[in-house]
Amino acid sequence: MAAELIIFETARLAAQFFGALYIAWQAVRWALKRYKSERHWERRLAAYSDLVSALGAMNRINGIWEMEEINMRPRTGETNDELKSRYWEARRRIEETSAVAKLLLSPEVAEILKSLQHELERVPGQVDSHFEQLQAEWPLIETANKQITAIGRADLGI
Secondary structure (H helix, E strand, O other): OHHHHHHHHHHHHHHHHHHHHHHHHHHHHHHHHHHHHHHHHHHHHHHHHHHHHHHHHHHHHHHHHHHHHHHOOOOOOOOHHHHHHHHHHHHHHHHHHHHHHHHHOOHHHHHHHHHHHHHHHHHHHHOOOHHHHHHHHHHHHHHHHHHHHHHHHHHHOO
C-alpha cells in the first residue's frame, strides 16, 4: 500500500510539473505571438506615416510654389533651393517607402505608389510651364494621399 501511495504521489507531482511546463510554454508562445503582431503593426504604422508625411510635404511645397506663381512675387520664408531640396527629399522618401510597402502594406498601396511615381515622371513632358506642372502634380499627390490614408486607417484599425 505504501508503494502504491508513493507511485501515485510521484505520478501526481510529475503531472503537475509537466502541466505547469505546458502552461508556461503556451504563455510564452502567446506573448511572443502578441509581441510580433504588435511590432508588425508598428512597422506598418511607420510606413503609412512616412508615406502620408512625404505626400503632405510635397503638397505643401507645391502649394507654396503655386501661390508664388499666382501672386507673381517671392515668398518671405524659405528659398527656392530649400523648397526644391525638401520636395525631392519627400519624393525620395516615397521611393524608399515603396520598397517597404511591397513587404508590409497591402498590394493596393504598392500599386498606388507605383502609379503615382509613374505619373509624376510623366508630368514635365506634358506641360509647358512650371505653373502647369504644379497644377498637374497636385491632384495626383492629393488623390494618392487620400487613398493611402483611407487604406491605412482600415488596415491599422484606426
